[in-house]
Each structure stands twice: as C-alpha cells, then as structure tokens.
Amino acid sequence: MASIPYREQVLRLREDAIVEAVNRLLVSKGYELMTVDGVAAEAGLSKASLYKHFSSKEELAAAAMTRLLERAIAQVAEQRTQASQADARAQLETLVRWTLKVQLAGEMPSLPAANSRLTAALRANRNYTDRLIELSDLLGKWIVAAQGEGALDAVLPPEVILYTLYARACDPVLAVLKASGQHDEADIVEWLVRSTFQGIGAAVKIAPCAASSGR
Amino acid sequence: MASIPYREQVLRLREDAIVEAVNRLLVSKGYELMTVDGVAAEAGLSKASLYKHFSSKEELAAAAMTRLLERAIAQVAEQRTQASQADARAQLETLVRWTLKVQLAGEMPSLPAANSRLTAALRANRNYTDRLIELSDLLGKWIVAAQGEGALDAVLPPEVILYTLYARACDPVLAVLKASGQHDEADIVEWLVRSTFQGIGAAVKIAPCAASSGR
DNA sequence: GTCTATACCCGGATAGAC
C-alpha cells in the first residue's frame, strides 16, 4: 500500500480548499479586488503559508481557471458517454446550458481580459494553457462537425464560434437578469441558449409554399 | 454677447481633455488598473488640479461612461434623421454595427461589473443614470416595434434583448479576433452582427418549394 | 485653479522563529 503518502493527501486537500476560496472570491469580487489576505482568510490559513503553496496572486487565479477548464473537459467527457446525444450541435447546446448553470450557481470565475500582467502569467502557465488547448480541440471538433451537418452557421469561421461560446460562458447578461429577480432561472437559461444559437432575430417562419405573404 | 464666459469655455475644454484621457486609459488598462496619476499625466495636468474637477476616481469613470451614452444617443438621433431606414430592426443592426466600430477604433470603455463601490457610485450619478434611462427608452421602442413586426424574436422579453445589445457593445470576442490579426476588420464586424441577430446556428435554408433537396 | 509635496492606507510579498 502506501500508494499515496498521507502528507501528500493533506497537501492536496489544503490546496483544493485554497483554490475553491479563490474561486469564490473571483466570482464575488473579481480578480483586481480579490486580495491575497482575503484568500488566506477564506481558506483558513495565514498569508505566508499560502505563499508556500502558490508563489503569486497570478498563480492563484491560474489555478482557479485551470480547475474550471478541468470541470469543462470532464463535462465534455461525460456528455460523450451519453449516446443519447448523437449530433454535435446538440452536444454544444448541452454544454452551453451547463456553463449557464455554473454561472447561476455562482461558480463561474471570470478574469479581466485587459490585464496584461495576468494574461502573461496565464500564458506562461503550462497547466492552464494545456487544458485550454485540450478543451478548444474538443470543442473545435464538435463545431466543425456541426457545420458539416448544416447545424451550425458555416459562414462563421470555427474560431469565431469557439470564442463566442467562451464569451457566453461568462456573459454578463445572465448576471443582470438574475439580479433583476424578475424571472425564473430556468427561463433565463433557455432565453440565453436561444439567443446564442438563434440570435435575437426572429425565428424564420416557413411560410406555406402556395403564396408568400407580404412579410 | 458674452453668452458663455470665456473662463467656462476653457473649463469645458479642459474637462473634455480629462474625460478623453480617462476613456483612453479605461480602454487600454481597464478601471482597476487605471490610476489617477496616469489620468493626470495623460491629460497634462497635476493630480491635485484634477481633483478640483472630479472629486474621485469613480466620478472620472462615470464621466467617461456618460460621454459614451451621449455618443450613443446622438448616434440614435442621427439614424432617425436618415429616412432610408424604415424598420426598427434595421436601425438596431446599424446601431450594433456602430458599437462594433467604436470598439475597433479603441474607443469603447468598459467597466468591471463586479465592483460594488463603482456600480454604487454610478447609480448615484444622475448624469449617468439619466442618460442610461434615456438610451434604454429609445432602444426599447425599437425593440418592441421590431418584435411587433416579426423582425425580432418575440419569445425573448424586451429587456433580454436590450441587455444583450448592451453586452455585445463590449463583447470580448471582437478584441480576441482583432488581436489574432488573422482577419479583416470588416469581416469581423459582419460576423459579429450576424451572430448577434442570427446566432451561431445555421441560417435556415429556404428550399425551393417544388422538391426539397436532401440538404 | 494650478502646482509640489506629503499624509495615509492598503496590498503583495518576505523574514525568521517555531
């Protein structure tokens, strides 16, 4: 036995607790307003100890984002096992629905796109970049397949669709609608899935062939 | 004469220069990383003088956002004078195109949605809230009209469409695509307009009536 | 109203004992 040393298990548990604390603070305050002191307090250890695990604030954020990517990859893997979903477009819809539910659950961290220091640190983080590429490859296959089947707009380059899906995963519209408190959460999810795939334009009415009405 | 005192004109010019400096810094660094020192340097005056015009960093951001709303309202007004655009949906498309061009020109400031101090300051700023309501009313009329004409999805509540339009005005997808440097800017704009109104799903092909081809 | 200089505080990171 002794396959995994006890010490290491404790380490893992602690680091998981830290990353979850980071996640909560990223959700509630955002990256810039998240303080390392706050993370330490939330995770229940001192700041100095925290720095033994993660060497900088950027590393903390990278760990949280890596965990998010891992969750997404796991979700993709799980969807693949369910043979009920044959076509690629349905898979992508399910995935979008999943990201919206993660948002609703208050578990979706989002980082500022403009902070060059942070983005540089992310690009330098192999754990993060490897996962990002892995997920993008998985989604890219679905996207191309769906376009081939005529289920996704073939006019749009696959990367445009990919980035759009990433953007919808942290779209502020959901937070605003939820904050207004005037709608059922299930409705919000359906509206956003609909607007992502069909846009805000009217669904095209297929008029009877005999006579085309004047709109 | 002397309708407007000379002093006041100078004041206005100076404050305009300040607001434009704020705008540039909000675009390049974002709110949190924008420093008041930086604004003062960019606008060409000292920090202490700057505080004689604007009482806080939040007020600076509010002034920049107010100016953006004024630009948008002016754009709406201008579109209305052009009788070439009859229907409401076309008006909204034109407006989205305008927001994307503002983004491409590097003139679109965007604030973090999570910063409660800042959002509280914005809500307390009449100049800002009045303009926001004014713009929302204008857009709301177009949205409802377009839905009535069957040109916008009537399933979506008007506010969902409104918030979606606001969100697309600062959608990170454009920045990412632009940064990749692999596409023409005009193409990017068209793709994003398309995905906003038609979604990423395939455009419905209207097959000839006689015989529907197998895709 | 503009400047220089500074008060004040906060946050990231580290030292050094245990």
Next chain:
DNA sequence: GTCTATCCGGGTATAGAC
C-alpha cells in the same frame, strides 16, 4: 509548513503655497 510581524511599492486623496 505554519505562524506573526514586517517591508515596501504604489495608489487615493489632501495640504498649502503661489
């Protein structure tokens, strides 16, 4: 590895002379 205590840069805001 964990803690307490501290360093230090930098950011907001202000004082006070001109």
